[in-house]
Amino acid sequence: MSETEAVLSSYLDHLAVDRGLAANTLASYRRDLLRYLEHLRNRGRVTLGEVAEGDVTAFVAALREGDERHRALVAASAARAVSAVRGLHRFALVQGVCRHDPARQVRPPRQLRRLPRAISVRDVERLIASCGPDGAPLTLRNRALLELLYGTGARISEAVGLTVDDVDLVAGAQRVRLRGKGGRARLVPLGGFAGEALRAYLTGARPRIAAQGGGGSGLFLNARGGRLTRQGAWEVLRGAAERGGLDGVSPHMLRHSFATHLLDGGTDVRVVQELLGHASVTTTQVYTQVTVDAFREVCAAAHPRTRD
Incomplete structure (x- = not known):
């Protein structure tokens, strides 16, 4: 293993152990940084101490342009890769591997601001009403999954990761324990x-489904009695959306709808932040822009003094 590869390995361990990054994020960082090391080798850089700012900016350009082996990345994906590179060089500097940080002044490509898309309450009702034949065990499971996704704002990975013990259905205090990014847990009312x-x-359904296999303590089970996967949950949503005549509905769209509808109803943005499990309220504030835009459209259509 080369010195640079050893630094990369130590950096990824640091992110996993000290920073508690999720497995999917770590996998993306590893992929981005391996591509970066290949870029450096092609430019004749053997160690991180030899890297200049121009090498880093050339990598940013290569991310956006692509080549015969790599597709061009959109701004968001390129920004993630630049963040990984900046973190690696900062780590190497702190560890004394090199004396300067060539990535310190390099900025990621600017991203177009995309507001999250929500669906209406009526469309949510259509979606849930389209879970399948009434009374069937899998229909009861599908309805419970979609009600939970919309009713708590859970990420799909959080929902399929639930155990039976994570749900408390005591009257007057119904709640669920969700485990978010970095293993952070939060209690969300049901x-x-x-x-x-x-x-x-x-x-009425889970015991019969569990009898088909070894689902263990998983809350949501597949038809064979095993734990429902992310892909399986996606199929549940896709099937309900098709039956309900709804296009382009995703699990994350239900999370967006949860947040948007709460803010439309007057909920404080700090409360929504806690319910979504956002580390910073800045992340949550994008939803306030969605509601402001909706109000602006209503005013433009209905108020007599809004003509251009």
Whole structure:
């Protein structure tokens, strides 16, 4: 293993152990940084101490342009790669591997601001009503899953990672424990519809599904009795959307809808931040822009003094 590869390995260990980055994020960083080391080798750089700022900026350009082996990255993906590179050089400097940080002044490509897309309450109701044949065990599971995704704003990975013990359906205090990015846990209250759907699933469907295999303690099970995967949950949503005549609905769109509808109803943005599990309120504030845009459209269409 070369010195540069050893630094990379130590840096990834640091991110996993000290920073607690999620496995998917670590995998992306590893892929980005391996591509960066290949870029450096092609430019004749053997150690990180030999790297100049021009090498880093050339890598940024290569990310956006692509080549015969790599597709061109969109701004968001390129920004993630630049963040990984900056972190690696900063780590190498702190560890005394090199005397300067050539990436310190390099900025990631600017990203176009894309507002999250939400669906209406009526469309959410259509989606959930399209879970499948009434009374069927998998229909009860599907309805419980979609009610939970929309009713708590859970990420799909958080939902499929739930165990039976993570759900508390005691009357008046219904809640679920979600484990978010970096292993951070949060308690989110369950509304009446989500609580009722989960109760129906746990009593009327899950025992019958679990009998098909070894689902263990997983809350949501597949038809064979094993734990439902992310891909399986995606298929549940896709099937309900097709039956309901809804296009382009994703699990994350239900999370966006959860946040947007709460803010539309007057919920404080700090409360929404806690419910979503965002580390910073800045991340949550993008949803306030969504509601402001909606209000602006309503005013433009209805107020007599808004003509151009």
